[in-house]
Amino acid sequence: MHVPEQLVIRPPSEAASLLIRTVRGCNWNRCLFCGIYDLYGVPYSQRTPKEVKNDIDAFEAHYGDHFETAFLGDANPMDLPTEFLVDILTHLRVKFPSLQRVTVYGRASSIWKKSLDELTRIRNAGLDRVHTGMESGSNRVLAFHKKGSNQKQLIEAGQKARDAGLELSYYFLLGLGGKTMWQDHVIDSAKVINLARPHFVRVRRLWIHPMSRLMQKVDSGEFVPQEPEGTVIELKDLVENLDAPGTTFACDHANNYIQVFGRLNDDKKHMLSIINNFLALPPEKRTAHYNSIPSVI
Numbered sequence: 001m002h003v004p005e006q007l008v009i010r011p012p013s014e015a016a017s018l019l020i021r022t023v024r025g026c027n028w029n030r031c032l033f034c035g036i037y038d039l040y041g042v043p044y045s046q047r048t049p050k051e052v053k054n055d056i057d058a059f060e061a062h063y064g065d066h067f068e069t070a071f072l073g074d075a076n077p078m079d080l081p082t083e084f085l086v087d088i089l090t091h092l093r094v095k096f097p098s099l100q101r102v103t104v105y106g107r108a109s110s111i112w113k114k115s116l117d118e119l120t121r122i123r124n125a126g127l128d129r130v131h132t133g134m135e136s137g138s139n140r141v142l143a144f145h146k147k148g149s150n151q152k153q154l155i156e157a158g159q160k161a162r163d164a165g166l167e168l169s170y171y172f173l174l175g176l177g178g179k180t181m182w183q184d185h186v187i188d189s190a191k192v193i194n195l196a197r198p199h200f201v202r203v204r205r206l207w208i209h210p211m212s213r214l215m216q217k218v219d220s221g222e223f224v225p226q227e228p229e230g231t232v233i234e235l236k237d238l239v240e241n242l243d244a245p246g247t248t249f250a251c252d253h254a255n256n257y258i259q260v261f262g263r264l265n266d267d268k269k270h271m272l273s274i275i276n277n278f279l280a281l282p283p284e285k286r287t288a289h290y291n292s293i294p295s296v297i
Contacts, residue, residue: 018096021047099126103130106132109148111160122164130166172189172238204256248264258275
């Protein structure tokens with residue numbers, strides 16, 4: 001019996017999804033703060049359409065048509081040729097007609113390189129949502145971390161994805177600017193979100209893995225990590241500067257110090273009240289709370 005390949009990571013929101021591996025690892029894999037695929041020892045390689053279809057067929061034979069959602073990984077299938085993605089999505093939708101949502105990881109630079117016509121074809125073939133690691137909207141921060149994208153790409157890729165009918169989920173990393181770039185990090189990220197208008201903004205807090213390339217920058221003094229309370233202030237300032245009606249804002253990861261969730265701009269005041277109420281607590285209570293939160297990728 002054919003055994004499908006497994007993904008390395010997936011978004012938390014895809015926990016119950018059918019997981020389809022279209023590429024192995026990450027075609028960029030240079031971001032200082034990441035290194036996930038290095039840690040797992042997964043070099044980048046593309047799978048063939050036949051290999052991916054064989055996996056889909058095996059899943060259908062084993063589970064039947066019993067999934068509501070599916071997710072394509074590993075890191076950036078949106079870099080694959082459009083014909084490849086259309087072929088795979090068409091086959092997936094034939095084998096699993098009950099799917100209500102199909103999502104994928106996609107770098108902003110890869111989305112930006114595709115034409116609106118290409119993105120529309122991918123959408124019409126069955127892709128519903130793209131998860132994109134914005135991380136920051138600051139060119140200064142993005143360049144330091146070797147993200148391989150810039151503010152212009154983030155804005156234009158987001159607008160183009162929306163024009164193609166795709167749902168867009170942008171990820172923001174609290175603390176990515178450290179102590180020296182945090183204001184640029186927050187203000188420029190709010191600018192990107194306000195102009196790109198992603199359907200979702202998902203917030204994570206930077207955790208520096210001891211074996212990561214970023215830790216080398218910490219050891220050399222080139223990067224000074226943000227304090228816990230600094231990340232909460234970043235969250236407050238980000239929300240204050242957001243003006244993106246209809247965007248869902250979610251701190252949906254266990255490593256966030258403050259969990260706020262709402263729909264912009266209607267719930268903005270409520271989210272800020274949660275953050276401000278926390279910051280008004282006595283220092284010892286805030287410190288105890290910070291110490292109780294796990295630090296994970």
